[in-house]
Structures are given as structure tokens and as C-alpha cells.
Amino acid sequence: MTDPIKIGCSAVLSGHEEIHGRAIVQSVSLAVDQANMKGVIKGGLELEVGDDRDDRVAAAEIARRYIHDERILAVVGPMNSNAVFAATPLYQMADMVHISPAASNPELTSMGYSTFFRVVGHDEFQGTRAADFAVSYLKKNRIGIIHDGSPFGKPLSEIFMRRIENLGAKIVAFQKIQRGQRDFSGVANEMLASQPDLIFFGVIEEEGLLLAPQLRSAGVSSVFFGTDGLKSSRYLETPLSAVKGPYFSNASTDLDVKTSAHAFKNAFVDRYGPTYSVYSAEAYDAANVIIHAMAGAEQLTRQAVLARVAKTEKFPGITGQITFDSSGDRMRPEIGFYELMPGQTIFLGFDRDMLGEKSLTSMDGGNDS
Numbered sequence: 353m354t355d356p357i358k359i360g361c362s363a364v365l366s367g368h369e370e371i372h373g374r375a376i377v378q379s380v381s382l383a384v385d386q387a388n389m390k391g392v393i394k395g396g397l398e399l400e401v402g403d404d405r406d407d408r409v410a411a412a413e414i415a416r417r418y419i420h421d422e423r424i425l426a427v428v429g430p431m432n433s434n435a436v437f438a439a440t441p442l443y444q445m446a447d448m449v450h451i452s453p454a455a456s457n458p459e460l461t462s463m464g465y466s467t468f469f470r471v472v473g474h475d476e477f478q479g480t481r482a483a484d485f486a487v488s489y490l491k492k493n494r495i496g497i498i499h500d501g502s503p504f505g506k507p508l509s510e511i512f513m514r515r516i517e518n519l520g521a522k523i524v525a526f527q528k529i530q531r532g533q534r535d536f537s538g539v540a541n542e543m544l545a546s547q548p549d550l551i552f553f554g555v556i557e558e559e560g561l562l563l564a565p566q567l568r569s570a571g572v573s574s575v576f577f578g579t580d581g582l583k584s585s586r587y588l589e590t591p592l593s594a595v596k597g598p599y600f601s602n603a604s605t606d607l608d609v610k611t612s613a614h615a616f617k618n619a620f621v622d623r624y625g626p627t628y629s630v631y632s633a634e635a636y637d638a639a640n641v642i643i644h645a646m647a648g649a650e651q652l653t654r655q656a657v658l659a660r661v662a663k664t665e666k667f668p669g670i671t672g673q674i675t676f677d678s679s680g681d682r683m684r685p686e687i688g689f690y691e692l693m694p695g696q697t698i699f700l701g702f703d704r705d706m707l708g709e710k711s712l713t714s715m716d717g718g719n720d721s
Contacts (some may be wrong), residue, residue: 359426412439469662497552549575550574632679641667
């Protein structure tokens with residue numbers, strides 16, 4: 353009897369992002385089970401799960417464990433950029449392909465690794481399109497930025513800042529906070545004095561939930577604009593205010609908006625219930641790209657699966673067609689924009705529909721959508 357081949361999954365399964373990591377694992381598990389029901393891989397597939405805690409040491413330990421298990425041929429994850437930085441050099445040495453559903457730091461695909469891929473658009477793309485949205489759509493010209501100094505928040509905010517300045521708008525404040533910080537009175541006072549007409553948040557939900565109300569309580573009346581790092585279901589709950597918005601950009605797939613993801617959403621809800629998360633669809637696609645590569649590989653080895661993943665072109669994912677460029681980035685990703693209103697989230701549109709094709713040429717050369 354042939355032993356099942358394994359797919360690894362590395363995600364955050366403890367702490368404040370556990371709900372998102374859990375949904376990623378569940379999505380990969382769903383893809384594996386569906387493949388087994390169809391008999392896609394002779395001998396079947398198994399899933400190996402590890403909690404990397406968004407911690408570099410833990411991510412490296414999981415990578416070593418996966419590498420030492422000869423039955424694991426590929427990995428979905430890690431989930432966050434911080435963990436990917438630690439794990440990727442190890443996977444590279446082992447010729448083990450790994451596809452992240454969410455890690456968006458631009459540097460990850462500029463370091464020459466051949467084993468790392470991602471199905472999410474990188475922050476150079478989201479940050480630039482977010483700036484276009486702030487200036488061209490929202491018509492804001494005095495911009496404040498708050499970031500958390502992390503491998504997610506800092507580069508995203510710097511990209512946003514550069515594009516804002518290129519568009520002729522003014523950066524009136526660029527403030528750093530710390531992850532785990534609870535008192536934002538200093539930042540609030542700086543923003544109040546700078547009088548931005550829009551504040552961009554390069555932070556995640558744990559700090560955003562505290563930061564936004566403290567800004568409002570201090571008298572800051574700027575429009576708030578965040579990204580999917582804030583997990584926008586609750587991220588900018590503030591006292592009632594006459595300020596329009598807040599707004600957010602989203603590089604992950606909205607299961608309600610994307611018709612190609614509806615069947616996945618129904619299958620996910622039937623199995624796990626209506627658990628809120630971002631990047632569930634991306635995790636499902638990452639797993640299926642790997643399974644498709646395994647099915648088409650000349651032999652079931654890490655090197656053969658890696659070679660097939662690298663040739664992925666127009667794969668019919670539920671998030672849209674997936675083609676990887678030579679660096680491992682997804683070509684022509686999609687950014688959605690939203691407005692939060694009391695009790696509802698309003699989808700405004702996708703970047704190309706709202707902003708046209710400007711600023712895209714330098715970031716990708718593909719033609720999928």
C-alpha cells in the first residue's frame with residue numbers, strides 16, 4: 353500500500369490572529385479532502401499542521417520539522433511575512449515549495465528564492481493603489497500615516513507615502529506605534545496638531561481597535577483609511593461621528609463579491625460554520641495549486657512539484673486566474689475598496705474599475721484578472 357503524500361500548513365493558531373490562521377488551515381483541509389474524494393493523488397493526501405505564532409523561531413522550527421518528514425512535498429504558508437522571512441531560507445535549501453496565502457512584504461520575492469510563491473498581491477501593489485484611491489477617489493491632499501514598524505505595516509506605509517508624494521499630495525505626519533501598545537495619546541495629539549484630512553493605518557486589528565477610538569476621543573476628525581491587515585469587520589469602531597467612512601482596501605478575496613468563490617463559501621460554511629476570516633479563499637487556492645502540481649508532476653518528489661508550481665499559468669482559482677511571475681509573485685492581483693457604515697460594509701469596487709490602469713505597469717506584466 354502506498355503511503356499518503358503530505359502537504360504541510362504553517363499558520364498562526366494561537367494569540368489574537370488565531371481565528372484567521374484556523375480558517376486558513378480549514379480551507380487547506382477542505383481542498384485536501386476534496387482531492388481525496390476525487391482520487392487526484394494515488395495513495396491519497398494528508399495534511400500536517402503547525403502553529404508558527406507569527407514568530408520567526410517557531411516558523412523555522414516548523415520548517416525544519418516539515419523538511420525532515422520525507423512525505424511532506426509542499427507547504428501552504430507561512431501566513432504572515434514575519435514568519436516567511438525565517439522559513440524561506442530553510443525551504444530553499446530543501447527544494448520544498450511553499451505558497452503563502454497572505455504574506456505581502458515586497459522583499460520576500462526580491463531575495464532570489466526559487467521555492468517561495470504567494471497568491472496574494474504584494475504591498476507594493478496594495479500600497480500604491482491605496483494611495484491612488486486616497487487622492488484620486490477620496491480627493492484628500494493632507495495625509496497622516498500611522499504604522500506599527502512591523503514587516504507588514506512599515507513597508508506598506510512607506511510605499512503608500514511615496515505614491516502620495518508622487519501624486520502631489522502632502523504627508524503631514526508619519527507616526528510609529530508599537531505592537532502591544534495600549535496608550536496612543538501621544539500619537540493622537542500629533543495627529544490633532546497636524547490636521548490631516550485623511551489618516552492611513554499601517555497596523556493590524558489588535559492595535560487598530562484601540563487606536564481609532566482614542567484618536568476620535570482626542571478630537572481628530574480625519575477620514576480613516578486602513579487595509580485588510582485590520583481585519584475590517586471591527587477595526588475602526590469609533591464613537592458616532594459625522595466623518596464619512598472609514599474606508600479600507602482589501603487584497604484578499606471577498607467571498608460575497610467574488611462569484612467564483614461562492615461554491616467554496618458554501619462548502620466551507622457547511623463544514624465549519626460562518627467563521628469570519630480573510631485569506632480563506634487564498635489558502636484554498638494555494639492548496640489546489642500544489643495539488644494540481646502534484647497531479648501533473650513527472651514524479652512525486654519535492655523538486656518535481658516545485659518545478660510544476662513554478663510553471664503555473666492561468667490556473668482557474670476561486671480568487672481568479674493564477675499565474676506566477678519569475679519571482680513567485682502573482683501577476684495582476686486585484687484590490688477591492690470598501691466603506692464602513694453603521695451596521696454594514698459597502699463594497700465600492702475593484703481598483704481597475706475605480707482607478708484605471710495607472711501605476712500598474714511597473715508592478716506587474718501579466719494579463720489575468
